[in-house]
Amino acid sequence: MKKEKIIKPTLPKGTRDFLPAQMLKREKVLNLIKSVFEKFGYDPLETPAFENLEVLSGKYGEEGERLIFKILKRGEELKEALKQKSFSEESTQQLSDLALRYDLTVPLCRVIAMYPNEIKLPFKRYQIQPVWRADRPQKGRYREFYQCDVDIVGSSSILADFEILQITNEILAQLGFTKFLIKINNRKILTGIVEYCGIEPGRGNEISIILDKLEKIGKGGIKKELQEKKISSKVTDKLLPVLEIQGSYQQILEKLRNYLKDSKIGIEGIKETEELFSYLEKSEIPKENYKLDLFLARGLEYYTGPIFESVVESPPIGSLTGGGRYDKLIGIFLGRDIPATGTTIGIERIIDAMTELSLLPEVKTKTEVLVTIFNPETKLNSLQIAEKLRRSGFKTEIYFGEKDGLRDQIGYANSKGIPLVIIIGPEEIKQNKIVIKNLKSGTQESISADELVDKVREILA
RNA sequence: GUGGGUGUAGCUCAACCUGGUUAGAGCAUCUGACUGUGGAUCAGAGGGUUGCGGGUUCAAUUCCCGUCACCCACCCCA
The missing domain is CATH 3.40.50.800 (Anticodon-binding domain)
Structure with a gap:
């Protein structure tokens, strides 16, 4: 074959091949995660790589919406759609009817709503499949990556949230991470803080994402970002003392209760958090593995109650897991709400982190x-x-x-x-x-x- | 979407700033020392349109412009 006829072998950015040596590492991690899921009584579920676009859109916030990989219509429908004279951003909806799955939570909710007779509640499932995001790749971030989700559908009990934390802790510990921290907060607390400060309710999510950066940019940085978002100084003045709150989880919640005493939803969040921590305190999970973080926010719009995220100090790779309670999401597909909670175990970052920490031995083959x-x-x-x-x-x-x-x-x-x-x-x-x-x-x-x-x-x- | 960095052998890099013989090294690969035995050692070999296109120059891997790719950071997230 002549040289000029060779097609240059390339990979779309943010995607990877997994050669046998890497697959053996991945399998080891995946099998361990799976065995923990099963130990807690979860069964597997799989859903298609792509969904009808309307199933996915409107669930992930403005930022997430842009990152959905949309699939172009095919055949006559595409020809029809292309007859438009001009195209705007909105017209992607007309050119596309399918999209690659963006996470595993929304497909789960779709499944719950589709099989009300087959699925017995509470439903405990795990799901390990790739998801796609049209992101710009960087360290620990890919455009195709696997998520490992565990969720409990049909229980509003805080015990369910506690179990998700137990699973998270056990997986990270068993994988060999010694210094990790599960940060815990509650969406209702964030809403309470937003109410207390007098921020208009519609901007709650936007503002809590700024609060989330407290550790990273400090109080000064937060003040600045709030200014840029045109938040009045009256609001900021009320907010800053709240940012100061420190101490044990009891102390933090006690002080917070004073601020949020007029916020019904805020008090609810405090109560839920107290309950969750009471379980944690009596469990075998070491105290240094978890922490109440009043400003932990998660960008995804669908969370309603406890939220969690776990991080390691080194290597700096963002969060390893992230999840929370989403009591209103299934209702979008079903017409009535079913409570649910769960988390994603970010296997790509876990593998990257473990590789950097030399927690994964090189194995070239399983042949003996x-x-x-x-x-x-x-x-x-x-x-x-x-x-x-x-x-x-x-x-x-x-x-x-x-x-x-x-x-x-x-x-x-x-x-x-x-x-x-x-x-x-x-x-x-x-x-x-x-x-x-x-x-x-x-x-x-x-x-x-x-x-x-x-x-x-x-x-x- | 915004900003920064880097593109040289299969891989990791040197030479570039200050332009000047055949663009080097380590690792990897191959051959031999080794006629029933891997790693280690020694001897040798192959492997390059210096990402691509253009410009400046007697001369470009080196300087300039463009372009593409990748990486990093921001945003956001696993």
């Missing part, structure tokens, strides 16, 4: 044994040994390479990270023996053929 073929006359002996090993449950490979010298075969096993090599040549066949070579230790021994399985088991143990 390579059976070499000495020469054409002995190949049947090799095949029989391979079959025997597989029957005993060992991951066993036979060498198929073009270069078939013993040195090439052992070199292949070495570079691929296969720990054991079986050699069976004319000598061994004559004596009913097998040479078993341990590439890790560099030792090898000649054993009788019927010792093989036990010996392999012993070395691999």
Whole structure:
């Protein structure tokens, strides 16, 4: 083939191939996460990669809306839509009728609303699938990435939120993170603060996102951003003392209660938070793993109650998990509300973080044994040994390479990270023996053929 | 959507600021030392239109402009 005919192999930005070595790491993390989900009684669910556009739009706020990957209409419908004289931003709705899923929460809500007779409440499901966002990629951010969601649908109990936190804690701890922090807040508290300060209710979300930056930009920064948003200084003056609140969660909530005493919703949020923390305090979750953060906000519009997010100090990679309660979202599809809560475990960032912290050992293959073929006359002996090993449950490979010298075969096993090599040549066949070579230790021994399985088991143990 | 940085061998980078022989190194790959045995060592080999296009110049990897790609930060988020 001529050089100019080659299509340059490229990847769309923000997407990745996962070669075997990376897949083995991912699988390890995913299997652990899955086993924790199942330990708490959750069953799997999958939904299509794309949904009808109307299912997704209007759920993620203005910013999220822009990041939805829309799919162009096809065939006659596209031709029809293209007949418009001019196109505006709104016309994307007419050119597109489908979109790639943006998260797993909205599809879950759609499912709940679609199968009221099949799904028994409370419904506990986990879902591990890719989602797509038309974002600009950067560290820890991709345009195609996997989310691992756990949710409980049909319970308004704070115990459900507590269980989500238990799961989050257990997963992060089991993965080997020692210093992580689950930040906890309540959307109702944020609403209460907004009410107390006299900010118009419609701007609550916008303002709480600014408050969320407290740690990052400090009080001065917040003041400045509020000014830019044309928030009156009267409001800011009322807000600043609230930003000062510190102490144990009891102290924080006590002080907050004074400020929010006239906000019915604010008091509700405080009560929920007290209840949630009372469970946490009595649980096995170490106190240093969680913290009340009055200004934690989540950009997604659909949260209504407790909200949470977990972070690690290093490496700096944003949040590893994020979730909360969304009691009104299912109602959009069903016509009546069903309470729900859950979280996303951000596996991409978890893997990136674990890689940086060297928490994921390099594994090149899962293969345990390579059976070499000495020469054409002995190949049947090799095949029989391979079959025997597989029957005993060992991951066993036979060498198929073009270069078939013993040195090439052992070199292949070495570079691929296969720990054991079986050699069976004319000598061994004559004596009913097998040479078993341990590439890790560099030792090898000649054993009788019927010792093989036990010996392999012993070395691999 | 806004701002910044970087593009040189398969990978990580050097040479660029201050233009001047055949653009180097490490790792990786291949060959041999090694006729039934990997890693280590030694000897050798292959691999480049310096992202692309244009400009300045006797001369451009080097300076200038454009363009594309990637990375980083902001916004927002996992």
